[in-house]
Amino acid sequence: MTVSAAQNAPNPAASNPNAPTAETVLSVHHYTDKTFKFRITRPSSFRFRSGEFVMIGLPQETGKPLLRAYSIASPSWDEELEFYSIKVADGPLTSRLQAIQPGDSVLLARKPTGTLVLDALTSGKRLYLFSTGTGFAPFASLVRDPETYERYEQVIATHTCREVGELAYSREIVAEAKADPLVGEYASAQLTHFCSTTRETSDHHGRITALIESGGLFDALGVPPLDPETDRAMICGSMDMIQDTKTLMLKAGLREGANSEPAEFVIEKAFAG
Ligand code: A2P
Numbered sequence: 001m002t003v004s005a006a007q008n009a010p011n012p013a014a015s016n017p018n019a020p021t022a023e024t025v026l027s028v029h030h031y032t033d034k035t036f037k038f039r040i041t042r043p044s045s046f047r048f049r050s051g052e053f054v055m056i057g058l059p060q061e062t063g064k065p066l067l068r069a070y071s072i073a074s075p076s077w078d079e080e081l082e083f084y085s086i087k088v089a090d091g092p093l094t095s096r097l098q099a100i101q102p103g104d105s106v107l108l109a110r111k112p113t114g115t116l117v118l119d120a121l122t123s124g125k126r127l128y129l130f131s132t133g134t135g136f137a138p139f140a141s142l143v144r145d146p147e148t149y150e151r152y153e154q155v156i157a158t159h160t161c162r163e164v165g166e167l168a169y170s171r172e173i174v175a176e177a178k179a180d181p182l183v184g185e186y187a188s189a190q191l192t193h194f195c196s197t198t199r200e201t202s203d204h205h206g207r208i209t210a211l212i213e214s215g216g217l218f219d220a221l222g223v224p225p226l227d228p229e230t231d232r233a234m235i236c237g238s239m240d241m242i243q244d245t246k247t248l249m250l251k252a253g254l255r256e257g258a259n260s261e262p263a264e265f266v267i268e269k270a271f272a273g
Contacts, residue, residue: 057097071268131158144182232254
């Protein structure tokens with residue numbers, strides 16, 4: 001079924017109050033042959049905390065909708081919902097999702113959740129947001145939320161990709177945050193964006209894990225090494241990246257937090273279930 005055919009499919013919410021709602025695509029922007037962002041309508045009853053994820057997807061002819069966990073990239077105050085997605089040629093969902101156009105429908109589940117939220121961390125001085133690839137998405141939400149800057153003096157958002165072109169989204173979001181009427185003043189004074197690439201030359205080369213281990217990250221930023229007294233961290237990327245970065249947090253003496261028990265760092269749990 002094409003996306004436009006999906007638009008004419010019956011709205012699943014009509015028969016089941018817990019079923020996803022059909023939302024309208026408002027805009028689509030392709031960054032590279034691997035990534036794109038899109039914005040959809042936000043139902044007035046849809047509440048979330050910046051950094052959370054939600055299941056989104058498309059209807060299928062078999063009847064059961066095809067849904068995947070996506071971090072919400074827009075901040076909680078935004079009237080629309082933004083998502084940043086990878087394109088996988090043979091991916092069941094993204095092979096179809098990458099073809100959406102404004103006016104098409106996307107299914108949105110009703111209950112967002114997640115651990116990459118400010119409430120899962122104890123207070124501190126400096127907040128690190130470590131991301132690779134499309135893992136920047138939840139941080140696109142958090143760097144546009146004023147609460148992030150109210151809680152931390154300094155916010156360091158790192159983004160590592162294979163190639164320079166893949167850094168376009170985070171660069172755009174950081175520039176947008178710094179120019180935004182609501183958070184611009186905070187972001188300009190408190191937000192640092194650190195980018196590195198691993199398969200193409202740029203200002204900083206190497207995996208974020210290697211840069212943490214060597215201390216190259218802290219030297220480049222002009223800040224002291226990780227300290228559980230002052231530093232907090234959120235981690236989002238591939239499962240291997242999350243695991244390896246988590247190991248380094250534990251080595252530095254930071255403890256993993258959760259909504260029920262805030263501590264010094266949190267990892268994306270969208271892959272877990
Ligand atoms: P590398 O090019 O050395 O594999 P991917 O597209 O595979 O998810 O990778 C996105 C970025 O994350 C790449 O720069 C990649 O580096 C890096 N990366 C992959 N695995 C890890 C890991 N275990 N720890 C840290 N960074 C990683």
